[in-house]
């Protein structure tokens with residue numbers, strides 16, 4: 001398949017894949033998880049998990065994707081040699097597909113908040129922000145509208161192909177995101193009493209460590225690195241033979257950690273400066289933060305307006321680059337499996353995930369019929385994909401690569417067919433992690449998430 005699309009440059013590889021990794025997980029999930037789990041200790045464990053477990057898992061998906069040079073399902077099939085291991089690939093595609101709709105809903109909220117900031121609607125007392133969010137998320141029309149808008153934006157990028165669509169958009173959006181991040185970090189750290197937030201982030205209190213903190217950090221690191229959803233595998237199918245997989249995975253992991261920590265530095269100093277506790281859970285970004293920004297900059301309302309607007313633009317950019325990678329998993333799948341054009345495949349994905357997204361969104365209050373066993377469809381999607389499929393696919397991928405695929409194939413991909421001499425030596429360390437340490441760690445997260453551990 002020599003005419004297969006590919007990324008045009010090393011920078012493109014790194015920015016596109018880092019774009020997948022850097023998402024709502026970094027800016028939304030990481031800060032509230034760090035807030036709930038003791039700040040600095042959580043961050044230390046998190047970084048350790050990324051380095052020791054996240055990077056090897058990421059490399060494994062890269063290996064499958066680059067070797068297969070096809071969509072995730074087909075790439076697994078190539079290596080599975082007729083054995084049922086191919087099912088992992090199908091599960092990965094399915095997970096990516098189902099998550100796209102759900103992720104688009106939250107991404108849509110971000111766009112709605114950009115709009116609300118822009119027209120000056122994000123102003124009021126703390127109760128106002130709460131009501132605003134609850135009304136928005138349970139509205140029958142608005143969130144569905146924004147979900148469709150962000151999916152159409154994703155479509156318009158994806159349909160242009162890998163190089164002209166994904167790579168080009170990532171090269172523009174990722175640096176913008178970084179600049180916005182630095183501006184907001186600067187503004188937040190200059191507030192009075194900001195040091196308390198910085199201290200919370202960087203001064204470890206080791207008495208806070210318990211198994212919960214540990215396993216939450218582990219789960220978060222996998223989610224944040226886009227592991228087990230087919231994204232890494234699909235993007236790796238566009239890598240060239242020269243791409244150094246370990247180096248790429250390490251660089252992406254570093255960017256991902258950096259953005260997460262900077263997101264903390266954006267939020268905690270501002271929160272502490274107005275005396276708001278950072279452990280308010282998932283609502284941190286949508287309810288607590290607009291209020292924090294407003295109060296923190298109450299002496300300079302224009303500044304508050306600008307920072308809040310920039311923050312939601314940043315959040316939307318982060319969401320969009322991740323959404324692109326999720327969308328691409330199914331687009332590549334449909335394109336190759338249905339032998340159709342990229343445009344048509346992308347359209348199928350956009351329409352079907354918009355329908356899924358609409359149902360997820362409506363289940364949050366607008367329509368009671370979408371609740372099963374007391375939980376909204378939205379929460380079911382979150383649970384089934386994030387807490388069941390993700391660990392299962394991740395675990396099986398490690399077992400597959402570590403125990404089933406011939407080591408020669410794995411070593412060849414790992415070391416670029418022996419060209420990367422040093423990496424021939426690192427191979428055993430990688431193999432040890434992927435054979436024993438990673439599967440065990442994923443098993444622990446899985447049992448923890450199900451409440452068994």
Ligand code: PHE
Pocket residue numbers: 020021022023024025026223224225226227229231322323325326
């Ligand atoms: N890594 C993304 C984030 O941090 C989430 C994501 C997971 C995106 C899996 C794509 C695939 O938000």
